[in-house]
Amino acid sequence: MRSELLAQSAPLSADAHLVDSGEGLHLLIPNGNRLYEIDADVHARIDRLLRAGDETGVTALLEDLGVDAPRYVDDNPPHEPPVRALSLAVAQKCNLGCSYCYAEGGSFGGPATSMALQTALASVDLLFGDVHAGERVNLSFLGGEPLLNRAVIHAATQRALQIAAERGAQVTFSITTNGTQLTPSDGEFFEQHGFAVTVSLDGPGAVHDRLRPFRSGRGSYDRVIARVVPLLERQRRMQVSARVTVTPHNLDLKETLDAFVALGFHSVGFSPLLHAPTGQHELDGAGLEAMLEEMVRCGAEFERRVIAGERYPFANAVNAMREIHRGTHRPYPCGAGAGYFGVSAEGELAACHRFVGDEAGALGDLAGGVDRERQARWLSERHVHRQEPCRSCWARYMCGGGCHHEVIARDRPACGYIRGWLHWCIGTYARLSQRRPDYFAAGP
């Protein structure tokens, strides 16, 4: 099955991709990520042209069908986009010893540090620098383990709320934590301010313990669950989600998903481990194929539950359905280095939380603000039209070229996985839009 999905999703053309959902034939036009239902005649014609590598023929046929269009995405990067989201590395240290950690034990390869109060407050000031009434910004806290510097989180949150109130602007908050330090009063604080709380969990019990032990080597799962469950029970405004980093050692995704959904997480999402500074636990080609198969198992259950009208918060599928329905098309995988920056404990601006302390993503500092020259270069170089082999791939405006941090460190080992998953999701979308149009009418 996995090799079949890889073959069906292979990049035959930059301008067209065919999907057989089993209940209908579909054409995705990457220019605008427009999805069409087609008859067997159109399907056969396009299929013939794709297999012959006849790009000119594809272009002509799209014109005949009346679905040609000016380019939705041009080559130009956004010019000096305003800062709209910051993540603060409030504690560049961690009490866990996960061997795959991109932050290398939380300190990003340097000495363990904590963000000073003044640095955090200056970050908030930068975040609101040119924010006007009615606009929205996001402030997030990461590390290392951010809850090792709780006082600064509280102070930065209060400062942000105060400025937002003064400006008539909106601010949302998020935090990514290993869960070991959570307390009932944290739950109260997060609930009060509607935090999106992401807990890193790699599977049930021993599976998690192997990948995410304390520095002593002892497993952390029981501790995390004991601390997280009270938060799950009091979720109203806050949303507590589980994020699973997938390695060769925790590939039973369906079991993990069901276990965490049953615990009451707002959503559960999976990301493949593509690059670890230590090189440990990275997924190779076979591992990514195995992960794809598991993702499809989870996706099939998601589809069944949606048809049955049941909630099943498999974040990867929920997000894919939303984006495919909208036809979201973008030249970047995320807002890193555009409207979003990571701030190191020392007050340096990085393209995102992963680039803290990394010269490759250095884009200024709190004192001088965003280095607009470096930012312009970053946005120009990272544009998906400048990436290979993305330019010839049908999925380029869905994937945006892949996580900058992983691509710079390890190139693109996961393209087959990404395309296979998106291909599957397009089929799921096509079926669900027929069977449960109400799921999309609600505007997920």
Added chain:
Amino acid sequence: MSIEPTNLTAQLHHRAAGNPPSTLPDSAISNCFPGLEFDFRNVWRRLLEGIVLHEASGFVVGAESPHERLAGRYLLSVAGFPTLMEVRNPNGDAQGSTFMEWSNALADVVALHSGEPVPCVFFDPQNPDADPETVQLSVRAMFVPSEATDGSTAAIGEELVQPGELTQSLCSPWQNDYQECGCYYWAASRPDYVNVEHTATGAIGNNWLARSRDPKRYDVPNLTHEELFREWEDLLRFIVGGQDAQ
């Protein structure tokens, strides 16, 4: 060959077979010339508190207490700026007078007197021998102020237009221009060639104005202006809830 849009970007880009690019929302003339999607004349009708003007002349179509008596009169000047101007032919002969377009007549009033009461002079056609009456009326702010922009915005003040008023004078199905404006012209954000099928010898379909859909061809007798004015709801065959209304 059949191809039907599924997701939102595809639906937005849907172009009915046989119709030109100008029937798409993003390439329609209304998108190229902002303003043509509504009739800007209507924003001037409520500029003066207490009365409602005609969109194209100084005729007062409505008035509120205590100015009820002004309904049916003509507005001749505002804050000293005339609304009428003399018309002459190319030989210089006087041809009477005409109301200026509001943007020309009242731009200075907006610039100089927003929020202030100003003298407004009215002529009563029921009493043509009486002297024109001067009444103090306040000038409404045309644009919504904003602290964020240190002043005005491009948003039209809510008091200036009621829901529906910005589009009420466009070419609607019961109006002449609706038929006059083909799909190549701005007013027609709709296809002209419908129910199109591809055949070995070319496309066949209906003219949107065809009195009858049978036979399915373009050059058939069309609805007349008068038929449209009177029975547009029935004759235009609107699609309601995905179903042909007829």
